[in-house]
Amino acid sequence: MNIQWFPGHMNKTRRLLSENLKMVDVVVEILDARIPVSSKNPEIDNITKNKPKIIVLNKCDLADKEISESWKKWYNSKGYTSIFVNSIDGTGIKQLKNKMRDLLKERIERDRQRGRIFRPVKAMIVGIPNVGKSSLINKIAGRGSAATGDKPGVTRGKQWINVSNEIQLLDTPGILWPKFEDRRVGINLAITGAIKDEILDIVELASNLFEILSESYPEHIIKRYKLDSIENKTGFEILEEAGKNRGCIASGGEIDMMRISAIVLDEFRSAKIGKISLEKPEDIKEV
Known part of the structure; x- marks a missing residue:
């Protein structure tokens, strides 16, 4: 199966991420728990550079629990901050909120000691289309703050969402990459719905x-x-x-x-x- 998928709005999304990176404290990269490798855009690491990062493996309720446990051990062994989440029922959401605060604890304390006015932690949410970014944000915020859908490409532009006085989230459109070097990656993405069925x-x-x-x-x-x-x-x-x-x-x-x-x-x-x-x-x- 030959899949080439890089429409113009993906280029715009790449620029949007780069331009807004300086405004955020932490990057939350959402992967599909069923395909953690295939759903990881290799360009995101280059774009987000040295920003603190949390890897969220969403849709964990659809994945094989035993294999997910193996992934959890693997991420821990590599030093990644990873959390398994179900954005529908809220599994892992509290842990994610706490982890965002923990990553910025030193900065928050430093600002407090200097007498600076407290500002919320700003997190950029990134990931491929249809991986559940908007659903996750809505669950974190506890309300319908971001547009959601079961087809890729629902979020068209950036959106700031106030979760609380402590956390602000920047939702961004999904971004795929220019070419799938590994045929299996393209198939996995298509099977899980990251690419529109209409073109397949x-x-x-x-x-x-x-x-x-x-x-x-x-x-x-x-x-x-x-x-x-x-x-x-x-x-x-x-x-x-x-x-x-x-x-x-x-x-x-x-x-x-x-x-x-x-x-x-x-x-x-x-x-x-x-x-x-x-x-x-x-x-x-x-x-």
């Missing part, structure tokens, strides 16, 4: 997903789609069988591949297939 071949994408799951979570798809066997079958063949079992039949008795593909992608993204992680720490050399 969803039958090929659903087939790719079944190829991956047949190796890592075979029991999940066998149970969900009532499959007899997936041994020695391609992802497309598994998709065909799933379509037949789900009654996705078009006129003439042909299997409606578009319909079953849309169903499979939706059920993966909503964890109806199961809590699944597509990346493990041992699969990569570095982040």
